[in-house]
Amino acid sequence: MTLAQPGHGPAQHELSISRLIDAPPAKVFRAWSEPEWLMQWWGPHGMTTPECEMQLWVGGLFRTLMRAPDGTEYNNQGVFLEIAAPRRLVFTDAFKPGWVPSDKPFMTAVVTFDEEHGKTRYTARAWHWSASDCRAHEEMGFHQGWGESLDRLVEVVTQRMPD
Structure with missing residues (x-):
């Protein structure tokens, strides 16, 4: 699989969210790549992430356990394809x-942290294997859920995480 590069347009079955964050790319990247920080913001409002494992190398594990307010747990596991x-x-x-290979592949996430006048242009793209998977993710509330996670990420990097 050739991973799309900036400027080459969206993938075929893509959902995305982007925001300018008032923090440098290195800090936002840390919030994504260090489990102790990711657990503080990963998931929509009301969800917690009590577990996160990361092996930050190509082929390394990326696993999160999200817990809903009603106690329902969502275990997600995959691997890193690229770390730059x-x-x-x-x-x-x-x-x-x-x-x-996993039993039911659903998506590939491409998260970029572009420097923009001392801030970070954060973009998260979710590429899906099919139009139906993309539609299902959108119906699950992709924009709201990833947007709420992004709100929490912004709070972590602008208010809690030291420089």
């Missing part, structure tokens, strides 16, 4: 560690 600190992270649920 502090500019870009790419991960997918298409594989488990050891490049073992």
Whole structure:
């Protein structure tokens, strides 16, 4: 798979969200790549992320456990495909560690952290394997959920995380 590069347009079955964050790219990248920070913001409002495991290398594990207010748990596992600190992270649920194919691949995420006048142009793209998966993710509330996670990320990097 060739990963799309900036300027080459959206992937075929893509959902995305973008925002200018008042923090440098290195800081926003840290909030994404260090479990102790990611657990503070990952997931929509009301959700918690009590567990996060990261092996920050290509093929390394990326696993989160999100818990809804009613106690329902969502375990997500995949691998990193690309790590270009502090500019870009790419991960997918298409594989488990050891490049073992997953039972039901759903998406690949491409997260970029572009410097813009001392701030970060944050863009998260979710690429789906099919139009129906993309539609299902949108109906699940992609924009609201990822937007609420982004609100929480902004709070972490602008108010809690030291420089």
